[in-house]
Amino acid sequence: ELKVEQNPLFLSMQEGKNYTIYCNYSTTSDRLYWYRQDPGKSLESLFVLLSNGAVKQEGRLMASLDTKARLSTLHITAAVHDLSATYFCAVADLETSGSRLTFGEGTQLTVNP
């Protein structure tokens, strides 16, 4: 059974600082997604990572995937308050066809002025 673990689960940081969220998963996969969720809202797609070594960047967020280590990272550069949200990674299980995703527990990020 595919398991996905994120850490940290809670992250409080100051504006302007850098930090990384880690996503580890237990079985082979080459499809990993990052989502953002604001309180009371739905999930917003941030990145789709489809191969080993994939790196995607959007604004102050950069995501990468190492399929050999079964690890993805979401790096935050010079954080701003607007980035406060919960971030989820989700992994597709290669043993099943289709779009079944297993989500991590989520990282609740708070950026303080």
Added chain:
Amino acid sequence: KAGVTQTPRYLIKTRGQQVTLSCSPISGHRSVSWYQQTPGQGLQFLFEYFSETQRNKGNFPGRFSGRQFSNSRSEMNVSTLELGDSALYLCASSLDVNQPQHFGDGTRLSIL
């Protein structure tokens, strides 16, 4: 382009009742997945439909069922509701397996 539409947004039911939730995917998307989100269990996969066929199923009891229509719209049904079924139910659609899933705003179901 319209996003994923879920109705209703909020629902209050009592134990033992049944409920049907609806999801209209983004135009052109044939894959529709359903997820349950609770504070204790997080986001859990319920099932996925593709071209009116259930392609994947999560570890939920048979009280949870779904279907997809020829226009790709999907419904999810929960029978004999239990208190633990209180959750945010999210529907997501995608173009194919290597594309991101786009989520609707969800239906918040409360069981009294």
